[in-house]
Amino acid sequence: MAIVHAVVLALALVALVFLPCAVALFICADGVAARIRRRVREHRDSRALHRLDRTFSEQSISLAELDEHQPSIQQIAADLRRLDRQRFGVATRSKVWHAAVLLAYDDRLRLASRCLGVCEHLETLEGVDLEIERVRVEGELEAAGLTLRPAAPRHQDH
Template identity: 50%
Template structure:
């Protein structure tokens, strides 16, 4: 019995520095674990959001299935007029910083309305009404890219280089 107690005492003395170091560094270990957990959670949320957007966009019908005769019956501005409005509103939306928040909001809403109409004319899927905040900004950039790929020249969709119009 005394031999077991002696072995345990020696083992305790040998492990004492490691126990003291673990107690003194516990806050750092907990902080590292919390940061790793937060990073993992953020990555998981981003992947989940991207997966949801991919599922939502995959449900839209392809542009080839759109009945083009319907666009002839639409009452509203032509695609040329919409493109001119988008260029004008896009320049106002991006170039003005000193205007009031109400004015900027009105320009942004008018710009989004013209984006929706242009998408409807060209058969491009858009989700501007379903989103808000940063998600709406991302959707706006996606739509601008789609419209530019369809042949519209927009100031918001360019990368800072001037493009020649043909």
Template identity: 55%
Template sequence: MAITHMAVLATALLALLCLPCAVAVVVCADELVARRLFSRGGRQETHALRCLEREFSAGNLELRPPDHEPSLEELVAELRRLDRQRRSSPTIDSAAWLTAVLRAYDHRLAMASRSLGLTEHLAQLDGMDREIERVRVEGLLHAAGLRLRAA
């Protein structure tokens, strides 16, 4: 009986001592797997990055904004899509998602306003002032003949 108690006590102490190691392995396992997977292609990626850096520092590459300005029709289509997304209740109730949609919507509103020569102040405002400016800009675009909401 004393031997059984001693074996149970030894097993319990061993489990107690090994528990932090087991938790650390479980917590860090994803990092170990990711390191192992990405270490295989690391040389090729490093070589490609060094080549790009060499080309850029030599002046052979330059960073320029894209030449393609979206047409007014493309902007209206994007505004309609973003308007549907911001008005519909998202399946994921996420404030970050709604903020990103509103930011993209405001950016497209500003682009459409600039293309028509209208003034807007969306970038300078926040909160309720931005909401009011958004409604004002939508009204200006509607008065200019753009239908931002599908029938």
């Protein structure tokens, strides 16, 4: 009987010692998982960039040819207005759809910035910093004369 009590006491002490470790591991698991996902994404992106670089080095493509296929600033502005409506409308229904719309919107913001000579850092930022940069770039583009959102209709009092 004393052996059973000793084993139970030993197991209780082991549980008491490892319980805080298990709780800490559970709490930190999200951060660890996020870091692993980010590293996998970075590795996948670097492999894709390496393949793209190898493809471009094997083929001779001139920059003039690439510029011919760039949409006009009017088309970019129309795309930005459409994507802006979508990111606050239909894109709120699905996280995947929302992420796709934001990627397309940021891509068009970069194109418009390049066309109008506005400095942007949308590719290098994440999270709240990306949101702030997006708002800053929108302001710079509007200051440069690009209309991103139609004017709100005025209601007349009767």
